[in-house]
Amino acid sequence: MTERSAEILFERAKKVMPGGVNSPVRAYKSVGLTPRFIERAQGNRIYDTEGNEYLDYVGSWGPMILGHADPAVIAAVKEKAEKGLSFGACTEAEVELAELITSNIAHVEMIRMVNSGTEAVMSALRLARGYTKKDKIIKFEGCYHGHSDAMLVKAGSGAMTFGDPDSAGVTRGAAEDTLLARYNDLESVETLMKENRDEIACVIVEPTAANMGVVPTAEGFLKGLRELCDRYGALLLFDEVITGFRLAFGGAAEYFGVRPDLVTYGKIIGGGMPVGAYGGSREIMENVSPCGSVYQAGTLSGNPIAMAAGLATLHRLLKEPELYDRINAMGKYLADGLREKCGFTVNQLGSLVCMFYTHDPVTDYQSAASSDTQGFAHVFRELLKRGIYVAPSQFEAMFLNICFTEEELDRTIEIYSEIVAEGR
Numbered sequence: 001m002t003e004r005s006a007e008i009l010f011e012r013a014k015k016v017m018p019g020g021v022n023s024p025v026r027a028y029k030s031v032g033l034t035p036r037f038i039e040r041a042q043g044n045r046i047y048d049t050e051g052n053e054y055l056d057y058v059g060s061w062g063p064m065i066l067g068h069a070d071p072a073v074i075a076a077v078k079e080k081a082e083k084g085l086s087f088g089a090c091t092e093a094e095v096e097l098a099e100l101i102t103s104n105i106a107h108v109e110m111i112r113m114v115n116s117g118t119e120a121v122m123s124a125l126r127l128a129r130g131y132t133k134k135d136k137i138i139k140f141e142g143c144y145h146g147h148s149d150a151m152l153v154k155a156g157s158g159a160m161t162f163g164d165p166d167s168a169g170v171t172r173g174a175a176e177d178t179l180l181a182r183y184n185d186l187e188s189v190e191t192l193m194k195e196n197r198d199e200i201a202c203v204i205v206e207p208t209a210a211n212m213g214v215v216p217t218a219e220g221f222l223k224g225l226r227e228l229c230d231r232y233g234a235l236l237l238f239d240e241v242i243t244g245f246r247l248a249f250g251g252a253a254e255y256f257g258v259r260p261d262l263v264t265y266g267k268i269i270g271g272g273m274p275v276g277a278y279g280g281s282r283e284i285m286e287n288v289s290p291c292g293s294v295y296q297a298g299t300l301s302g303n304p305i306a307m308a309a310g311l312a313t314l315h316r317l318l319k320e321p322e323l324y325d326r327i328n329a330m331g332k333y334l335a336d337g338l339r340e341k342c343g344f345t346v347n348q349l350g351s352l353v354c355m356f357y358t359h360d361p362v363t364d365y366q367s368a369a370s371s372d373t374q375g376f377a378h379v380f381r382e383l384l385k386r387g388i389y390v391a392p393s394q395f396e397a398m399f400l401n402i403c404f405t406e407e408e409l410d411r412t413i414e415i416y417s418e419i420v421a422e423g424r
């Protein structure tokens with residue numbers, strides 16, 4: 001064991017950080033291993049401090065759609081960094097990124113940059129409430145919208161992984177205006193709207209859930225939400241932190257052809273740097289301070305280095321729209337292969353893939369939670385030994401990036417099927 005081995009580093013980490021990590025799922029608790037410590041990454045490969053190389057299906061949980069250390073993104077970051085890291089003042093780069101997005105996504109007429117998806121959602125909810133003058137929010141079981149108090153109610157991702165979908169420390173007051181509906185179930189939404197007539201500020205949804213594993217919305221579900229929101233006077237908020245710029249440049253809204261009133265972004269919009277954003281129509285967005293009375297601010301918001309990474313990433317995606325056809329086709333190829341060779345339920349939409357350790361359809365929180373998580377943990381440990389790096393939780397997605405080749409996907413399918421055939 002060297003002083004850079006994962007065991008030694010994790011022992012040090014646990015003494016000074018809760019669970020040894022800065023974000024819970026990274027602790028590998030649910031898979032019973034010591035986490036890998038990552039030193040560098042390139043394209044679709046990631047390397048740990050012990051010199052191991054892995055094929056990376058995490059991609060920093062979504063942002064790295066162009067692969068790690070993309071030359072154009074790195075060059076843009078270096079160029080900007082040499083001019084200073086942060087000014088807490090207006091810059092040209094933030095105007096360029098806002099223009100790029102608003103001129104290519106019809107439902108985003110104005111946008112506000114923040115620093116994370118959590119911050120984007122928290123701010124967008126405040127805006128929805130400020131604009132509608134209503135308090136209640138409808139959220140879906142198993143959807144994850146970051147870790148602000150009101151959203152930690154039956155939440156997915158790490159909260160679901162560790163069996164704490166309702167976090168301690170959230171006051172009854174903070175959670176009582178969050179109403180829970182069943183994912184892919186329009187009736188449950190309409191019932192809440194009827195019971196809380198004229199009180200619903202917005203419905204927030206992951207337009208393809210990717211934090212209870214990948215659970216695509218059923219045919220007509222998003223259109224149905226649009227109609228219900230219009231009928232009952234609520235805003236429709238798409239949380240596109242994962243799906244934005246991934247399913248299509250215009251995210252799930254473009255992919256499914258449904259227009260949300262508000263949208264939140266994260267991950268790809270920052271090209272690997274910490275960026276989140278929320279946007280919508282001019283009429284709604286002009287309620288944000290200093291135009292309007294919904295307050296929200298941030299010293300690092302619109303940070304020039306983060307804007308440069310986001311711009312370089314989005315420019316490439318806009319210039320080469322065929323990348324979406326390729327990456328989405330790869331997602332289907334991987335999912336079809338895994339399904340055929342392993343026999344389990346595999347959900348996929350675009351470049352988001354997830355194998356559930358069940359033979360039953362997974363369409364909502366309950367069916368996702370029925371997956372055999374011990375089976376997942378076993379496969380995870382074997383994958384890691386054989387050089388495949390996936391998220392250490394059943395309730396996260398496999399993210400593809402444009403660097404994958406068909407041969408690598410075939411190898412992955414082969415390795416998965418060997419592990420499943422060997423049994424536990």
Ligand code: HOZ
Pocket residue numbers: 023024025026060061157158211396
């Ligand atoms: N829960 C986050 C993904 N859905 C994990 C992020 C991280 O650990 O970096």
